Amino acid sequence: MVTMQDVARRAGVSAMTVSNVVNERHYVREETRRKVSAAIEELGYTVNTTARNLRQGRTGVIGLALSEIDRPYFGRLSALVVRRARQHGYEVVIEITGDRREGEMAAIQHSRLRSYDGLLLYASQLKADDSSLLRADYPIVLFGERTYTTPVDHVVVANAEGGALAARHLLERGCSRLAMVGGRWSDGDDADVATARTQGFADALRDAGQVLDPEAVRDTPYTLPASRDAVGSLLAVMPDVDGIFCATDWVALGVMRGLADHGLRIPEDVKVIGFDDVEEAAFARPSLSSIAPDLVGMVDAALGLLVERVAGSRGADDYREVVGGVQLRARESTADERGPAIRAPEAGGDPHAGRR
Amino acid sequence: MVTMQDVARRAGVSAMTVSNVVNERHYVREETRRKVSAAIEELGYTVNTTARNLRQGRTGVIGLALSEIDRPYFGRLSALVVRRARQHGYEVVIEITGDRREGEMAAIQHSRLRSYDGLLLYASQLKADDSSLLRADYPIVLFGERTYTTPVDHVVVANAEGGALAARHLLERGCSRLAMVGGRWSDGDDADVATARTQGFADALRDAGQVLDPEAVRDTPYTLPASRDAVGSLLAVMPDVDGIFCATDWVALGVMRGLADHGLRIPEDVKVIGFDDVEEAAFARPSLSSIAPDLVGMVDAALGLLVERVAGSRGADDYREVVGGVQLRARESTADERGPAIRAPEAGGDPHAGRR
DNA sequence: ATGAAAGCGCTAACAC
DNA sequence: GTGTTAGCGCTTTCAT
Numbered sequence A, B: 001m002v003t004m005q006d007v008a009r010r011a012g013v014s015a016m017t018v019s020n021v022v023n024e025r026h027y028v029r030e031e032t033r034r035k036v037s038a039a040i041e042e043l044g045y046t047v048n049t050t051a052r053n054l055r056q057g058r059t060g061v062i063g064l065a066l067s068e069i070d071r072p073y074f075g076r077l078s079a080l081v082v083r084r085a086r087q088h089g090y091e092v093v094i095e096i097t098g099d100r101r102e103g104e105m106a107a108i109q110h111s112r113l114r115s116y117d118g119l120l121l122y123a124s125q126l127k128a129d130d131s132s133l134l135r136a137d138y139p140i141v142l143f144g145e146r147t148y149t150t151p152v153d154h155v156v157v158a159n160a161e162g163g164a165l166a167a168r169h170l171l172e173r174g175c176s177r178l179a180m181v182g183g184r185w186s187d188g189d190d191a192d193v194a195t196a197r198t199q200g201f202a203d204a205l206r207d208a209g210q211v212l213d214p215e216a217v218r219d220t221p222y223t224l225p226a227s228r229d230a231v232g233s234l235l236a237v238m239p240d241v242d243g244i245f246c247a248t249d250w251v252a253l254g255v256m257r258g259l260a261d262h263g264l265r266i267p268e269d270v271k272v273i274g275f276d277d278v279e280e281a282a283f284a285r286p287s288l289s290s291i292a293p294d295l296v297g298m299v300d301a302a303l304g305l306l307v308e309r310v311a312g313s314r315g316a317d318d319y320r321e322v323v324g325g326v327q328l329r330a331r332e333s334t335a336d337e338r339g340p341a342i343r344a345p346e347a348g349g350d351p352h353a354g355r356r
Numbered sequence C: 001a002t003g004a005a006a007g008c009g010c011t012a013a014c015a016c
Numbered sequence D: 001g002t003g004t005t006a007g008c009g010c011t012t013t014c015a016t
Helices: A004-011 A015-022 A030-043 A049-056 A072-087 A101-113 A128-134 A159-172 A193-207 A224-237 A249-261 A279-283 A295-311 B004-011 B015-022 B030-043 B049-056 B072-087 B101-113 B128-134 B159-172 B193-207 B224-237 B249-261 B279-283 B295-311
Strands: A061-066 A091-096 A118-122 A140-143 A153-157 A178-181 A243-246 A271-275 A289-293 A321-324 A326-329 A353-355 B061-066 B091-096 B118-122 B140-143 B153-157 B178-181 B243-246 B271-275 B289-293 B321-324 B326-329 B353-355
Touching (some): A004 A015, A004 A030, A015 A030, A061 A072, A061 A101, A072 A091, A072 A118, A072 A249, A072 A279, A072 A295, A072 B072, A072 B091, A091 B091, A101 A118, A118 A295, A140 A295, A153 A159, A153 A295, A159 A178, A159 A193, A159 A243, A159 A271, A159 A289, A159 A326, A178 A193, A178 A224, A224 A249, A224 B279, A243 A249, A249 A271, A279 B224, A279 B249, A295 A321, B004 B030, B061 B101, B072 B118, B072 B279, B072 B295, B140 B295, B153 B295, B159 B193, B159 B243, B159 B271, B159 B289, B159 B326, B178 B224, B243 B249, B295 B321
Parallel strands (some): A061 A091, A140 A153, A178 A243, A243 A271, B061 B118, B118 B140, B140 B153, B178 B243, B243 B271
Antiparallel strands (some): A321 A353, B289 B326
């Protein structure tokens, strides 16, 4: 292994000068710079990041903890985080929590153990009781969940607003027997992704004079098989359903398959709308209407908050909440029989991020 | 920040003893161990991985370089790699190459710069000419590409065999006007994923007395829009196509959408088969027949090779090639009109990995 | 079974 | 502008 010392000897300077060249500090004489650069080239020197990090008291790595990586939404999220983090000078290590509370808590522990500089945590299962963990003297930004009781930086989709958009869209397209798959009724102060979307959906229906039958909200895991099978149990309690809001597009893909298995046509018999606007949605048959969150804006905000927190440039009591905007993308799966089907897909728009 | 020294003072021992406890070395007296553990607990000590790594000359991180993360196949691959690597005691940092040769070369450079302990590289664009890079005195395992000219550890899907399986399946199901989307004719010794699958497909057709029209092989990017649009150009040269082999399932999803846009029914008018067996495939409508590689076996093999290489437990001239097995998964998209449609989906089997 | 000394490769702080 | 000194937190080596 070639060290700075080796380069310094070769170039006839001190290690410090090599360091100055490597780090592009400006006050190095041009001639010296060239000598050192030549020596680096000849010896094939690369800096030892570990040593640099030890000296600087950082690791240059942030953790990204999420439920699963092999689902379109998380794939897209990861891609955005990795790219953006690198722009901030950080590498990203991915941690899989399996969507379990223990997994999410373990990620926090593990993250500190591994000495990441900070953690971006997609937490769906952490409850207010777990706040002590989040309070940790450790830079954490929560993503995708809203926590009311704990002071913690977090970025959240406008879940309730999205649910309301979906409700109004289905009503407008003539649906009257509405259901939700992947929904859950809130049972306290906390609102996770599922309950927030359900609440927004139910509230908007109520405002329109409709009541959402509790039986019509199927609380199923966000997997393709479970979502497909949810159709059967939904039809058992509501055989004449004509509009389904799915908590995520992934759920919707399973539901569409389930409806087909029951011989139901989309959108003629049942209209379907999802949430997340993953790329698959626009190419499914029929193309899937969806609520599109401003993922790019949210990732930017989250990393901004995390980097600030790591740098300590924000006070210990100064916590922020960023709410990502949502937009309706109407496609074939909610097309009105009276109008022409909308052809898929269009380019993504540029939703706005609200900041409080 | 709490250091070993702090713990040592608190427990009334030396730092070395704390180190011995932390690393679970066996020759520590039980009483001492308890004292130290208590001090660690009280002070909330965690080891500084950076310092440990500096001392041990490793980073504990391996790089995973792949084209894109936000595609089902790569999502699944990443999930497997992350889980398996952790079992070997490594974290994984993901690098996106964008499926460009420069991206792949940059990943190697970057990886050395960042001092990862090793690199798992999904390379599709590296040519034999770039062999010097791979020869680097740096542990690299190639994944998904076959390289003939360079001595390098690599793990590869049985691409040609998979292509042949697809060909024979389509023929067996009565197709006679065959095409391929996402295929590419080889132009040299090297065979990347696309050319290997194309070759296997074409060879199997030839063996069955069919000739694959060069015009019927559409070399399009592996994206949903490009794959959908490829259907139009394919129909222009081959209006009566009745069987399409898609280089990946992702391509197939786009092709299925494109066929629908042209009013063609699957499988009645055109049968479609993909490659990779991603979860979406089994839930598409119709469910997509696919060639399923033994991903689990391949990831195990790749990490095994990489860990050996990092540990230096294999000679500098001892390079291995591992070939991952493939299996046919027949589903609705290639169903025979004469027989009943096969209902999706079944659990994944346990393909065999061949080792040469 | 435990401790003391040394040093991994780098850079902050200061001296020249 | 460039060099010297010191030390980040840990573990290897060797002594006790």
